[in-house]
Amino acid sequence: MQEGLDYEKLVTDDDPIRDVIMIEKVYFSAGHQAEIAIVNAPDMTKKSNRDRILRVVNEYETTRYSVGPKGTQLWLREYERYQNATGAYMKDDRDTWINGVYEWTQLFAFYRLWSQDFVWSNAQEADMREMKSFRFRIAIKNYDNIIAFKRITALMREIAGKYPDLNITTFQLYRALADQNDAILPNTVQNCLIELLCIGAVGLVFIPNVVFTFWIxxxxxxxxxGVVGCLSWWSVKLDPISMITLIMSIGFSVEFTAHITYGFVSSKGDLSPKERTAQALEKHAVPVLQARLPFGAVSTVLGVSVLAFINSYTVTIFFKAVFLVVSLGALHALVFLPVFLSRTAPLINR
Incomplete structure (x- = not known):
């Protein structure tokens, strides 16, 4: 089952916004900027530190998701071009790389935009002024789905992890969606396991038999x-919506199997396993299929069938999940589970 939320599915199929989103994916899947902040700025008066910053920038702008140097906005390169254009003599001192940079960002027009990329300490005192932090931007491409955003995010954090002393912090559009998608699979597995453990504990209370509870x-x-397989076959991805329906499926699926198993265990009299199975099916098969139980198969499917005609991804996924759970649940409860119960009962009696 593939992961990722296609955010055009959050609106109905006939919503005009859907067309806008699809056009954006086709024609504007490159050019968004990612911001990289050097929180602990090194001493920029040293050429070795400036060269190191350029190596960091080069790592970011040469990934498969980066547009390249033409899409990078870095004050260091722009400042050097300005100094060369004015014929200034650049030294490795404070006047050039601390006070000079600060004064450059306070110039007219275009250069003042760079002032937003710095954090200074003692900015108003030339002798005490220090460059604490700065940022640069790179343009990214090939991000037409949430999986690409997830990989971009992981790649940026991996590069940042190589320079712990610089305390690099990265940010780009849809970062929250990427982090959310990264947590969906482990959260889904964790929640499903917790539900199974809770069901097993409750099952042992009402059906005090480890083997029968194991079959449930x-x-x-x-x-x-089966639900995951069918949803995947229907091209449904693992996203927050399908995650909720999968977790909900466990609650639905326990209904039929628990009733058949409890009917088998609670059969009165000295009955053989086959007779217990027949009695359990006699009492519960029809209610499972009809509507006498709270989640009778036919009544549940009829109740949610109207949702199949609603033009909404969220509602459609809910209908598909309920339909699959009810169908597969009835199949397991009425066909597979009785066979396992009748086969293992003699072994337990021994």
């Missing part, structure tokens, strides 16, 4: 695997 949990896992 195994049936639930099988049902959920």
């Amino acid at each position: 949990i195994l049936a639930i896992i099988s049902i959920d695997i």
